[in-house]
Amino acid sequence: MATLPQPPMPVVWRSETKPHKFCPGCGHPLVLKALGESIEELGIQDKTVFGCDIGCSLLAWDFFNLDTVQAHHGRVTPVIVGLHRANPRLVGIAYMGDGGGYAIGSQHLVNAATRNEKIMVLLVNNTLYAMTGGQMAPTTLPKQKTETSPYGREPETTGKPTLGPEMIRAIAPDSAYVARGTVSRLPQLKRFIKKGLENVVSGKGFAFIEALSLCPTNWRTNAEETWKFLEQDMHGYFPVGELAPEKGEE
Amino acid sequence: MMAVAFKPIIYEDGKGIFHLYPGLCKGCGLCIQKCPVNTIGWSDTLGVFGTPTVEPGHGKPCTACKNCQTVCPDCAILIVPIKDRKNLKES
Numbered sequence: 001m002a003t004l005p006q007p008p009m010p011v012v013w014r015s016e017t018k019p020h021k022f023c024p025g026c027g028h029p030l031v032l033k034a035l036g037e038s039i040e041e042l043g044i045q046d047k048t049v050f051g052c053d054i055g056c057s058l059l060a061w062d063f064f065n066l067d068t069v070q071a072h073h074g075r076v077t078p079v080i081v082g083l084h085r086a087n088p089r090l091v092g093i094a095y096m097g098d099g100g101g102y103a104i105g106s107q108h109l110v111n112a113a114t115r116n117e118k119i120m121v122l123l124v125n126n127t128l129y130a131m132t133g134g135q136m137a138p139t140t141l142p143k144q145k146t147e148t149s150p151y152g153r154e155p156e157t158t159g160k161p162t163l164g165p166e167m168i169r170a171i172a173p174d175s176a177y178v179a180r181g182t183v184s185r186l187p188q189l190k191r192f193i194k195k196g197l198e199n200v201v202s203g204k205g206f207a208f209i210e211a212l213s214l215c216p217t218n219w220r221t222n223a224e225e226t227w228k229f230l231e232q233d234m235h236g237y238f239p240v241g242e243l244a245p246e247k248g249e250e
Numbered sequence: 251m252m253a254v255a256f257k258p259i260i261y262e263d264g265k266g267i268f269h270l271y272p273g274l275c276k277g278c279g280l281c282i283q284k285c286p287v288n289t290i291g292w293s294d295t296l297g298v299f300g301t302p303t304v305e306p307g308h309g310k311p312c313t314a315c316k317n318c319q320t321v322c323p324d325c326a327i328l329i330v331p332i333k334d335r336k337n338l339k340e341s
Contacts, residue, residue, distance in 0.1 A: 004255065004256075004257060004258060005258060005269055005328055005330065006255065006256060006328075007256050007258075007269075007271050007274060007325040007326065007328060008319060008325055008327075008328050009325045013325075015254040015256075016254045018254070018274060018324070018325070019273070019274050019276065019298050019324055020324070022323065023276075024276035024277055024278035024299065024301070024323075025276075025278030025279070025280055025323065026278075026323055027323070028323075029323040029324065030321070030323050033323075033325070183321075184321075186320050186321070187320075214280075216278065222279070223278060223279035223280050223282060223283045224283050226280070227280070227283050227284070
């Protein structure tokens, strides 16, 4: 039988679990595409452990040909920290959403960053709790309508959206790598993820990458409005780029 | 590891050979928005969720920029520049 050209999936992706479980137009698989290509290019597949959280991120539990663990909500950071401490040869990746990282799991994220744990945290920000139907999250934008903010988020009573990478940069040592990427600039996001993984593999320190993502299902947007919400509203509030340590520290 | 083979529908348009995998395409339409020459549009062929897939030929000729391939969350599009046709046998 003649061989047909096959889809351009990263080698690390498990083809037998595709099509994957994410909704049409979801940003998670784009982040996981950038992550898969980075792992492949660095040649660290055999020593990487992938941990996913509760929420939509758990749909990645069978996504890769990697050792994978799925933890309780917000607890994937300490699980991966524990794995890495038990076997420092491992490259640990904690994959979570903004609800897991900035709400229920924020204490773990903050303390892992302060301790400069040698793991990479990859946090996907889609501005709401997607798996449970689109409730307001710490990252919901001002005036954004969700299931629990039907008149739009009111910063007076619910505060302003969390700026995660800025928070981590402020508390983590200088050797930590911190960046915010976006799925609308996938080559740049991949570069950030690769730098983060290199920071961890070389033993320099913690890596934290936030990826701005898409959720057309809960934003109730078509394809055009989906890109518009990401590129205008989200990029306007969450600045994309690497966060260098402030001069004069340490 | 179990190998899975996906069967593409192949279109030629402009400078690109457009491979669309209906077994992966969920019909999100993100690629339609990112095409700089608007060649991608909805197709009559249905994808894995019973939603329309996409096809080229709705705008200016394809420039083989691969934007659609990059932004596809399902890896349902493969673009091969026509000049690289010889390398297509690799899978």
